[in-house]
Amino acid sequence: MVRKFHANGIEVLLEVVFTHTAEGEALQGIDLSSYYHVNEVEDLEARNALNCNYPVVQQLVLDSLRYWVTEFHVDGFCFINASSLLRGFNGEYLSRPPLVEAIAFDPLLSKTKIIADRWDPHGMAPKETRFPHWKRWAEVNTKFCNDVRNFLRGEGLLSDLATRLCGNGDIFSDGRGPAFAFNFISRNSGLPLVDLVSFSGVELASELSWNVGKKDLQIKLLY
Known part of the structure; x- marks a missing residue:
């Protein structure tokens, strides 16, 4: 394999x-x-x-x-x-x-x-x-996941998203740099990507998911 x-x-x-x-x-x-x-x-x-x-x-x-x-x-x-x-x-x-x-x-x-x-x-x-x-260990960047998910569902700050997209300087400013951030939005634990934009509800609050619908999601991403 x-x-x-x-x-x-x-x-x-x-x-x-x-x-x-x-x-x-x-x-x-x-x-x-x-x-x-x-x-x-x-x-x-x-x-x-x-x-x-x-x-x-x-x-x-x-x-x-x-x-x-x-x-x-x-x-x-x-x-x-x-x-x-x-x-x-x-x-x-x-x-x-x-x-x-x-x-x-x-x-x-x-x-x-x-x-x-x-x-x-x-x-x-x-x-x-x-x-x-x-300067050898990278880290899984959960903040990237949370800030991007919150922004896509309309509850995150633009400044938080900008920090994630511009290198996560608040986390990796200790001599490593952005290459040491393992960024992700969906992974093998939790909701897969299609479910992340297909389901909402109190029981999924920790997942920061939102049933946005395909059409609305396309508009949001273009914006």
């Missing part, structure tokens, strides 16, 4: 989730204190939280990523729940998390596209926490 995509000029990025294991015992029966955040084991939602910055776990993740690059020739990775990759042994947030830094400077992985999706399912990461990037 990857060869076919490459032959047609299409890159292949793999979504990976190295922040937790499947529910149940998983690796807990091997070495609980090394593989998991021990202080969260009693939390039913967080007991499978992987201790990614512990040396043996870090090596497990690096070996897995290198395997996908060397054997399947993928072009890069998008790390889901990437805020969890910043956590230390006791759950604290690190300014220089070993795993994130190791990926950034790995001789093989640093040549691929590495993208952090900082969405935090438990809302535990402090808002002021910035993802360390060493």
Whole structure:
């Protein structure tokens, strides 16, 4: 599959989730204190939280990523729940998390596209926490998605849209620049693009969707 995509000029990025294991015992029966955040084991939602910055776990993740690059020739990775990759042994947030830094400077992985999706399912990461990037990590740009969706449905500010279209200077002014923003309007989680402009309702408030209709949408886009 990857060869076919490459032959047609299409890159292949793999979504990976190295922040937790499947529910149940998983690796807990091997070495609980090394593989998991021990202080969260009693939390039913967080007991499978992987201790990614512990040396043996870090090596497990690096070996897995290198395997996908060397054997399947993928072009890069998008790390889901990437805020969890910043956590230390006791759950604290690190300014220089070993795993994130190791990926950034790995001789093989640093040549691929590495993208952090900082969405935090438990809302535990402090808002002021910035993802360390060493000018190698890109980030999924949720603000681009929200501002464009709001503008299309008539509720966003023109200044917000202009900020997104002109390089996201409010987010990527820390030495990286606009090329490090992974901009999107629709993705594999949430509404697909056709549903985004076909449905409205309170139950879809978080999606910022709007049943605009094809004709009205064409007029709006031309405007």
